[in-house]
Amino acid sequence: MALIQKNNKTSSVQDRKGVDDLKNFINDHIYKSSQSAMPLRWNEKTGTKRTILLIDDDKDMVEIGRKIIVSAGYHFISTSNGNDGLDYILKYRPDLILLDYVMPGITGAEVFERLVTSQRYKHLSQTPVIMLTAKSEYDINRATLFEMGLAAFLVKPFGHRELINVIDNVFILHQVKQKNKELEQKIRRSEYKYQDLIENANDLIYTLNLKGDFIFINRRLSTLTGFPREEWVGRSFFDLVAPEDRIEARNNFSLTLRGKARMFEIRLICQTGAPLYLSMNINPIYEKGEVVGAIGISRDITQRKKLEQEITELKNFNESIIQSMGSGLITLNLNNKITSFNISAEEILGYKQNDVVGKHIYDIFPKQECERLISINTTNYKYPLNREMELTRKDDSKVFIGYSVSSRIDNHNLKVGTIISFRDISQIKQMQMEVVRMDRLASMGVLASGIAHEVRNPLAGIKTMAQTLEEELEPADDRREYLTRIISQVNRLDELLKSLFSFAKPQQPKRKYQRLEDIIREVEVLFDDRLTKKNIQYLKNIQKNLPQIFVDFHQIQQVFINLFLNSLEAMPKGGVLELLAKPVQTIIYPRDRRKKAFVSENRESLYVEVSVHDSGVGINPEDKKVIFDPFFTTKPQGTxxxxxxxxxxxxxxxxxxxxxxxxGKGTTFTLLLPTED
Ligand SMILES: Nc1ncnc2c1ncn2[C@@H]1O[C@H](COP(=O)(O)OP(=O)(O)OP(=O)(O)O)[C@@H](O)[C@H]1O
Ligand SMILES: [Mg+2]
Incomplete structure (x- = not known):
């Protein structure tokens, strides 16, 4: 039992193993030997009988001893004094020594003392010794001798069975002791091994008490954090945790104390200040069914975290490129489901990313369009293909896109999906159409001006003849009326030809500083008559000290003539025509073909703002987009x-x-005229 008790100091697994070993041993050697004593008499190492040395000066005792011992099956040797005894011990290496306590010369006690203390006998010091004493020798300090390792005392006189029993028992005990020692050594060795493993483990291994203070920490802590571990034993684990992760660490720790093993990730504070990422695995430690602390194994995952961070950054970077791309981008997986849809795609197509990601492309666009869009998918085309098509937007309107489709390839060069990148080319398309139209108009213009030129000469002839004829007729002649009509029709034709000229062959403006009033005055002279005739009230408000404008006098005059004409024509039953002018400081943003303003140079300039307002019929809302288009007219006689x-x-x-x-209410045209180049 004492042996088992001693083993209890080691870990429980070892403990059990030790006990089992001992049981087996007792079973094999002791239980069996009681049935047959033979194994006890036999020295397995030398393959001979066990030798028993008796050191005693009493000759009778020696003789009796020899008889008993030999007949019990042991080999027997003897000597009569202590000094010889010590020599015999060295020479014969007996398996057991019977030592008489009282002898002439050196006593049995002295022999024993030398045997166990002297360097000379060190290798034999474990030999079991039985001390033979007489009944009268009470003063012997038995306890000291036992402490020194004496196996037994045998009080003379003793019976023959008693001697053999004692010898057998000492052998058994010695073997048990020996075995126990071996086991202890074994356990110690494995203990060292485990300790070594824990100490030098690549992971941080530690135990915490209920408060979360370190009880044990392995060496790794110092290497990882740069703090000496001695500093941390007894201190709170949470002080080592980065402040932002402390709550999480505490929550997990308290769950562990409630019996739950936890795995989580936190950052520790390092001596350098750099964060140390750990993957934590903490488990409760139980004692008698109650949690008394926690054991933790933590792994340094800083490198992994760094990689993760780099990957996330890379992902974000890619994502931001994709999202900020001017082109629309749609990616599909192999099943033609949409996997990404960037901001430009949202803008061009009117769908929101969340509406379409995860959906099948056929659920978004009409079948025919899908087939055109992803035809590459079926024809394993390796290179992007640039094409144009019309795509249906969310609101069912159409948008012209120029697009290219390519395969998405993974690391192993396998196709994992499709990338469609596209641009809204409606504007380009419209411009192309416009160019075609302008081209047509230009050639029409050339044709028209050619005709106009040819027509104007005979027209001038007709007019001159008619005027001559008019002069020759009597003032009261009825036919004068015909001539007046001829002349006015010729004039109308001439006006039309002039317009055709200025449209087909625009003149470069010859810009000079002009006063707006001068230009307007000449226009007013032209319109004076007609305004009165048509019962139109003319109002004018030109601010005083208006800055001069930098314009081509005749062209701006033409502008006002055209605007006044339109206003007059919009007020067949009379009304009000109003002209206002004032200086303004502003920026004119250039406009594209769709009349969308875009910023170029943010510089304010001084302009003269002139507005021409009439109380006429107004412009139909649907015509508003086209009134500036050449040849758009709502008038039977208009060009x-x-x-x-x-x-x-x-x-x-x-x-x-x-x-x-x-x-029904009227129209206002507002102009900004420049005051400088
Ligand atoms: N002040 C206005 N009030 C109402 N409608 C207008 C006015 N100005 C222009 N419009 C509309 O815009 C159209 C185009 O005007 P534009 O001056 O270019 O041609 P037009 O007047 O029809 O013909 P032209 O000027 O060659 O005789 C007009 O036909 C008319 O429908
Ligand atoms: Mg007009």
Missing amino acids: GLGLSIVYRIIEEHHGEIVFDSET
């Missing part, structure tokens, strides 16, 4: 060139023209 000429002249002056109109 539709008036406003297109106005527009072009203002553009060439780097000015601006806008309008506001309400059917």
